[in-house]
Amino acid sequence: MDVRAIDVIRELKTLRQGFAFGDPGVTKRIGPALSQCAGVTSDDGPNQQSRKIYSFLLRMAERLPPAAAELSRWGLALERGSGWRLERRVKHVSRTLRCHPRTVHRRLNSALEHLAYEITTSPLAGQHVSGDGPWQLEWLKTSVLITSSQVEIVEERGIVSRRDGLVDIDQSYSLADSYIAELDFEVLRGGTRLAQERLSTTRTGFRVRLSRPLQQHEGHELAIKVVMNGGTMPFYVCTPRYPCARFELTVRFAAFRPGLLWVVDNELPLEVGDPLRCDGVVRLNEEGEATVAFAGLEANRSYGLAWLDRMTSHQSSVGGI
Secondary structure (H helix, E strand, C coil), X not given: CCCCHHHHHHHHHHHCCCCHHHCCCHHHHCCHHHHHHCCCCCCCCHHHHHHHHHHHHHHHHHCCCHHHHHHHHHHHCCCCCCCCCHHHHHHHHHHHHCCCHHHHHHHHHXXXXXXXXXXXXXXXXXXXCCCCCCEEEEEEEEEEEECCCEEEEEEEEEEEECCCCEEEEXXXXXXXXXXXXXXXXXXXXXXXXXXXXXXXCCEEEEEEEEEEEECCCCEEEEEEEEEEECCCCCEEEECCXXXXXXXXXXXXXXXXXXXXXXXXXXXXXXHCCCHHHCCCECCCCCCCEEEEEEEEECCCCEEEEEEECCCCCCCCCEEEC
């Protein structure tokens, strides 16, 4: 069925009553709209239903502006006020904000409406159980620094487990040209690098041991650093295997200024970097940086920036998920 925001709002307002997620019988007040968005199936028992929806709502709340996110957590007892009835949670927030409880109720209604809109417009809603991959990318924020001697990439990413007991994840990066042979990987936060290997002449992979095991639909954050020595590259793109909520990319050109810089938006992977596909020229700021952002990325399509560098004859590129 098509999930409407008005249905999700009604179910969220019902869910917040009493102890909300602090109630052992909370699944009796979980409606069909939220169940579908969170990927609940007919085979899930009450505990698994509750865990799926709890994790899903917590991730959706994290996308909201800070004030709305905090109100949503208190309203639904998501890591806030567990074991407290709604009236006690509202009184606590009213003392914190120094406003009347009636004002808190109005703000809570607004926050839940915002949360419902986020849920019903998310490309991930209801899609967590399809496919056979063990995990999927939910969001990605990347900074690329290109100097005269190397390319340094720092990625902050949010992933979602697609199965119970996820411990390791495999990641790979593709180079458009095998001239630049080596990539070095380092996990900065959220796990430990286990292994790295050359998968083909243009692709390198590595495995990360997560800092904790993940259950199905549980989210986790990682920070990864990739260094490519001895060359440059003509583009950086994200090509997710599954729909991805958002991607933000900043590229800083410290060694040169590209002759042409353009946006890659929903392109076929094989057409990335083709100047004939140039649509949407980007200008650098005074620091030599360009930033682009995308929302609602489709599976197996590429998003990012591409450029022409007339200073080098051998070029390579990195693309990952």
